[in-house]
Amino acid sequence: MTTAPRPRAATASVPAGVPTTLTQGSGTSGGIGESTLRPDGVLKVTGEFAYSSDMWHEDMLWGHTLRSTVAHAEIRSIDIGEALATPGVHAVLTYEDLPAATKNYGLEIQDTPALAHGKVRHHGEPVALVAADHPETARRAAAKIRIDYAELPLVTDEASATAPGAVLVHEGRTDHHIAHVPHPNIVHRQPVVRGDADAAARRADVVVTGDYVFGMQDQAFLGPESGLAVPSEDGGVELYVATQWLHSDLRQIAPVLGLPEDKVRMTLSGVGGAFGGREDLSMQIHACLLALRTGKPVKMVYNRFESFFGHVHRHPARLHYEHGATKDGKLTHMKCRIVLDGGAYASASPAVVGNAASLAVGPYAVDDVAIEAIALYSNNPPCGAMRGFGAVQACFAYEAQMDKLAAALDMHPVELRRLNAMEQGTLLPTGQRVDSPAPVAELLRRVKARPLPPERQWLSADAEGSSVDVRALPGGLSNTTHGEGVVRGVGYAVGLKNVGFSEGFDDYSTARVRMEVVGGEPVATVHTAMAEVGQGGVTVHAQIARTELGVSQVTIQPADTRVGSAGSTSASRQTYVTGGAVKHSCEAVRERVLEIGRRRFGTCHPAWATAELLLEGGKVVTDGGEVLASLAEVLQDEAVDIELEWRHRPTEPFDLRTGQGNGHVQYSFAAHRAVVEVDTELGLVKVVELACAQDVGKALNPLSVEGQIQGGTTQGLGIAVMEEIIVDPKTAKVRNPSFTDYLIPTILDTPAIPVDVLELADDHAPYGLRGIGEAPTLSSTPAVLAAIRNATGLELDRTPVRPEHITGA
């Protein structure tokens, strides 16, 4: 037995206080369209960038969460006595200690208890909290809390959810979906019906059906859930945390703490990736509760094991699809049913259902469709937002179907897709017209036209002939094959993703822009609450400000709740919406600057009144290029400071019976070609190349665009061949909550990802841009699957594909 840990010893080299400014930075060059470098890049490569797990405060305590060891149970009793008596422990909290009448939170439906009360509904649900002077003390004390569980029957799939007499995951639901769902264990249901699919089916020469299974994927961001809550003198709390949407967190946190929103002040600390997994709360309320109770700063940092329980996952899905086509390859109809498992709490499930339903047909023109998507409540881990948001699961299935149909018609899979590709003007199954470029056929043409990587790249010529580099073979350094039994396959896929929040959501953002003269130079400062999660929004905001205001020096303020909401860093929306807000505010700043200029110098030159004026290179110039004044002369010691909201054009909810409605604001498209080599003896897959073509409308920062496309592509590759949270069907317990057992692609698993970027402007968007982050995650999975099918001749209707699916063992 090792001795118990002691309190931290402050050493002289430890910096005092909370590092809050070490997350942004500023830069001096690069307008839109240039590959400007990240303003926070230097901080990140020197280790100075302050991530949420790096927060530190003198005298702080460490918080720890005790989580349920069972998936569904009544809590008979909780005994915290021994834990509380542990030396070094400052507080132990349970449901009883929640201070306000509001005890639940949730993104849309407030069904998630801040701490379990009466019941636990999934394995790993938070039950109690401990604050102690050392993280290990907190963990050990938590282990001494005794909980008496009486286990309840489990809901684990559609059959057990809707069976007669099934237990209800949430009794007495009062949310607004309950009136139209067929069963209380169904969170939301969205049909989309257009034309007459049954009648159209009679015109089909070929009909193919398929049943597909999509595994539960994890965001697996590297920066663990973490943050620091510091109690403030006015009885409120300051929270430094990694999140995707500060204001959404605030709206959910404050009522549970029993505090008005202005007493909960939130600052974004450095975010180590998000991918949807930080849309829901994790440790936010817990750290605040412990800080308020102990009167001391409390830091919480999940370890990887806990992180797998601390955030929602991608919905696993079962999908049934039917497609028909005439002999010449024209689609006649599509019918499908998509069952998403939402797990124990609603999270983003209703919106994921809307997306899956409205995008279920993919980027194809079909007049007659019958679609139904539902999300279940179950005792599995809660699922919510992850990159691709409902469109990913559908894309996996409809793309498998397109290949099946092509095979049945004896056509090239790209040719069949081209024949049915949607284009500008096509009606979606929701009745919405696609009113911007939709270059589906062109993207496919581009990936297909690219030369294939040479065969047998693992053979390299040397003096004596040729030698095998096992590192390039399936199995790699494990040296499992020297090429015998290795076959190659090529597969294609394309996908359709909406950008921004849909279904009538008021999807706005706020930006505050200030311009002043510092040391004789005009300087712009941009302040938004946008969560920079790694995507590069801060880079783009500085580029927009430089372009709009003609200054070179731009400072990006840390994101916090002292400025209006920026909405979520998700749905590929931030460059569009917060970028739009920055542009909008910059335009207002420009107008104000010109007014000041007219006031000061209007009488000196007639162009002040008559010409179109621009800000360029730190000067006011006419559209003819004549310089009227420098910004320094115009502003002198006046500062212009404007905060404005900006909205994209409105959307509307889908009709609950027919799914009709202009529900989405913008679409993005990506296509992939995958080349794989498969060791058919061992079932091992090596992806050799995963080429992508994507339309981005306008590449504001080409370097970041490529990085986003490659990152999204790799996450799609992960779900294709390795990533899956495995939930035991008998106990609903998670079997692999670690990076040892949940595999994400390493640099050895990831092939070359050449990227071909199209820029067809969307006239409705700022600069014509199109959200880009998610689309590449859609099509890379089905492309890899198609390539493995092409190599092996197997059906492979589930993802991820495991060796046993290939060898049949």
Next chain:
Amino acid sequence: MRVNVTVNGREQQVDDVWEGESLLYVLRERMGLPGSKNACEQGECGSCTVRLDGVPVCSCLVAAGQAEGREVVTVEGLADYARHRESAHPGAGCATRSCAAGATAGAPGDGQSAEAGELSPVQQAFVDAGAVQCGFCTPGLLVAADELLESHPSPSDQDIREALSGNLCRCTGYEKILDAVRLAAARQEEAAR
């Protein structure tokens, strides 16, 4: 217990360390060096990679006591380490100053030029190549890549992949990371000429 360890060239004495604490914990929470990251604390992700007597290790798997009397280099000390390597073995590795100058000239944007001289070649290459997104994997990758380039000045792509296979990155898809290491190697060769 007390642990004596040289970190980034400075002798440090840390008191009251509990036997169960990892080197990673001591660096981050006791020495105020949070640059090494805590993504799995299980030896699976490489985010916590530091050099222990020159050898890259996952500091989350090293008990603090095992570092007694040894030398640790973290991402915070990487630039300095590269400079010293150059003065100790001129000609081998990278002449930091000329690299940094080249880096500045070749940078697509000069937002970082003021600080360019303070970065090691591999740090500068990561910034320039767009190899940093969320950046959580970056410190560990930098330490691993720096060691690769020290022992293997012109690595093949397969060498780079092999050397970095213990470092997970969830954001970049690794393409830009490969670009960065190739860029650092090329600049290193250029400077050696």
